[in-house]
Amino acid sequence: MNLNTLKYFFKETYHALTRNSWLSLSSIGIVTVSLIILGASLLLVVNGEKLTSSMESSVEITAFLNEDVGKVERDTIEEKIKNTPDVASVEFIPKEQALQDMKKSFGDRAELLESMEDSNPLPDAFRVKTTEAESVPSVAKALEKIDGIEQARYGQGVVEKLLTITHWVRLASAATLTLLTLAAGFLIATTIRMSVFARRREIGIMKILGATNWFVRFPFLMEGIILGLTGGLLAVLVVDLGYLSLIKRLQISIPFIQLMTDQNTLLTILGGMIGLGVLIGALGSWFSLRRFLKV
Structure with a gap:
């Protein structure tokens, strides 16, 4: 490709965009709106996955020990729990710590538990986390079979x-x-196809004069890429500003709801939106031209 041919392609692309300005603007608008909806939906999916993963990670098993279990036997039980399939971590919770945790959960009403200090009825226990939330019921059943464990509780019914x-x-x-x-x-492809259809005579004349398919296709390909890139950039701007604004509002009004704020993930999504806009614009032009090149 020489310099004159390249200049011709850029000139034709510019003329096409300005000559069909309303159609170009409508194409950019549809690309922008489509990618905004897609980007917002993707962020919703990512945050939904974050929420569900957070809920699943909070699921744990509490294995209560018999009152007569001593330290040596307790160490043996802990080793058996660690060797149980799908167990990720094990933490021993003495009954004194369990009582303090209960007091914290009672908040201002913690004084109601003062009478339990002298005769703590809570048993020692192991707090067990599994590699996957789906493994919780089966692991709990396996733990209950270990000698020295009275029962294993994980919120049966609710967890399922x-x-x-x-x-x-x-x-x-x-x-x-x-x-x-x-x-x-x-x-997006339909909109680009409309742009190509509006210039079908121009394409036909170029083919009759002996232009190759590649020579005819390239300006349209550049046009589709520019339309997709512009729409993608506008969509990224709207989604990014809107999402950051939403995060700030939620931090003030509903601070316990934590949205995804990882910059790498956010940049990947926004970059993917721009890339998708360019790809769809290029593919839309490429495939839309096929029927008009058969002259």
Whole structure:
């Protein structure tokens, strides 16, 4: 490709964008709106995954020990728990610490538990975390079979419902994101196809005069890339400013809800939006031209 040909391509791309300004603006608008919806949905999915993972990570098993368990036997029980499949960590909770934790949970009403100081009825226990939340019920059953453990509690009934909910949330998020991606691609490709259709005579004349498919296609390809890039940048600007504003508002009004703030993840999502805009713009132009190149 020589310099004159390159100048011609840039000149044709510029003329096409300015000559069909309203169509170009509508294409950019559709790319922007589509990517905003897609980006916002992706952030929603990421935060939903963060929330469900946080809920699952908080699920733990409390294995209560028999009253007559001594230190030597307790160490043996701890070793057996560590060797149980799917166990990630084990922490011994003496009954004195359990009482203090209970007082903290009572807050201003902690004085109600003062009478328990002399005769603490709480048993020693092990706090057990599993590698996966789905393993909690099976691990709890395995722990109850260990001699010296009276019972293993993890919130039976509630945990199973929680795991079911998080499973369906993940499936719904994945399905929604897939549908939105396909819808965005369809809208953007359709808009670019309209731009190509409006210039079908120009394409036909160039083909009759002997222009190669590549020579005809390249300016349209550049046009699609510019439209996709512009729409992607505008969408990133809106999503980024909107998301940062949402984080600040939630930190003030609902501080216990923590949204995803990891900069690497956020930059990956925003960069992906720009890349997707460019890719769809290029592919939309490429495939939309195929039928008009058959002259």
